[in-house]
Ligand SMILES: Nc1ncnc2c1ncn2[C@@H]1O[C@H](COP(=O)(O)OP(=O)(O)O)[C@@H](O)[C@H]1O
């Protein structure tokens with residue numbers, strides 16, 4: 098087994114200053130280490146880690162620190178062993194709010210980060226067409242984002258974030274605005290794409306079932322100040338389909354995660370979908 102540390106958070110704290118000058122301690126002593134694992138035959142298997150916690154516990158702040166959109170007040174954040182000093186194409190980010198460019202078509206949006214990077218046109222076309230197939234947007238190449246459903250817009254955002262093949266994909270409640278059925282479909286689609294990319298995914302949610310379904314490790318984030326209070330390994334084999342949610346073991350793990358969240362100070366707003 099070969100190991101390489103992809104993401105390290107060491108004693109990370111983040112204190113914000115509120116509108117009235119008050120100090121808001123969003124994170125205290127957050128420690129996290131995500132190692133890139135390889136199978137016995139040398140294949141990069143990728144990691145799928147989920148941060149689960151109530152609203153306001155600091156999940157988005159953790160992602161923003163790794164993305165390089167914000168910086169810690171104490172401790173350090175490393176990606177591939179190097180301290181994060183700003184955003185980079187080694188890290189992609191997908192937000193809950195659809196963030197595609199309204200004036201660009203589906204093709205134009207996915208192609209955009211490749212243009213920035215200077216990828217030659219022929220290669221761009223090939224990557225874009227492969228991603229459009231992978232996320233099921235064939236036939237919508239020339240459509241503008243506002244003409245697409247919420248689920249399709251999120252598929253577009255995922256395709257765009259994958260275009261430059263980031264080693265790390267940061268996803269902040271990306272399916273939070275979708276209806277239940279679309280959300281389930283998107284979870285399964287995401288797992289399928291992730292399996293092919295071998296990227297390290299760090300996915301934020303406050304939905305317990307979503308967290309257990311997606312994760313190979315589930316980090317419970319407790320509030321005030323935010324900290325990772327438990328690391329729960331999720332043993333279900335892959336590929337996983339939605340049927341795994343019906344298993345007794347799945348529901349037991351879900352109940353365990355929920356109980357852990359409830360024991361953490363202040364229960365916040367945790368969505369239960371059993
Ligand atoms: N820019 C900011 N200025 C002041 N307070 C902030 C800022 N960003 C986040 N916070 C506060 O930090 C805490 C954690 O926020 P956040 O990371 O968004 O939580 P989550 O994503 O888990 O809902 C909250 O109390 C929030 O109000």
Ligand SMILES: [Mg+2]
Nearest residue numbers: 156157158269
């Ligand atoms: Mg958030």
